[in-house]
Amino acid sequence: VLSRVPVTLVKFDIQFPYANNEDEYAQVADSLKNKENLLVAEVGVQDYADYENQDLAGRYSLNRGDFPVVKLYTHDNLKSPATFPTNEKFTASNIMRFVK
Template sequence: MFKLLTPVSLALLFALHVQGKGSVSLDSYTFDKVISKFKATLVKFDIAYPYGAKHDEFLKVAEASHLQSDLLIADVGVKDYGDNENADLAKKFEVKKEDYPAVKLFVQGKDAPIDFKGKDFNADELKKFIRSNSGVYIGLPGCLEKFDAIAIKVN
């Protein structure tokens, strides 16, 4: 009745679960090519297989931004073992292991990324960070950008 999964199938399922909907995994080869195509890119530098409350909050932002074509939500999994994958990216952007998860916003036209230094690491704070530093709109569920703009003008 139940079919046992092969190690390859388990690894694939785990990788799909870790990354989450709306988030793109970047590496040393794809990083510059991909982020240059977007008005803003929010990147989380973290361990290679992230988990926990902060990772879940980041994935909420990724899901909420799926209709925003000017914004990319991405993660860079950094390994400190084996081939040290993406350690060069962490070094380039001055991210240390003790800083994980470190979130940076890359905005077209700006030379350096902007560090997220929010008091709380949650989806709402990350959305505010994106809006205030890039001008890219991410609304709450059920909100429309045009209506939010009218509400801001009225207040």
């Protein structure tokens, strides 16, 4: 999917996220939903039972303690996406600034 869309914003998080971080990312997704050539996605990583999406988390060396992690993939740089800075507060406005 990433190779078909020029820009993809992906949030890696626990399988069933909740609270403020989830609400902030939902605002970002809502703001960007009508943007052409941009896909907003979320990958829920499960660290029990079926361990869903652990392979993706492992590819980027992400652990549960790192979540949420937001990565910005561009069509010409799929292997080294930009990562939302961990020293930035996880707010919709900061994430939107990161995307631009």
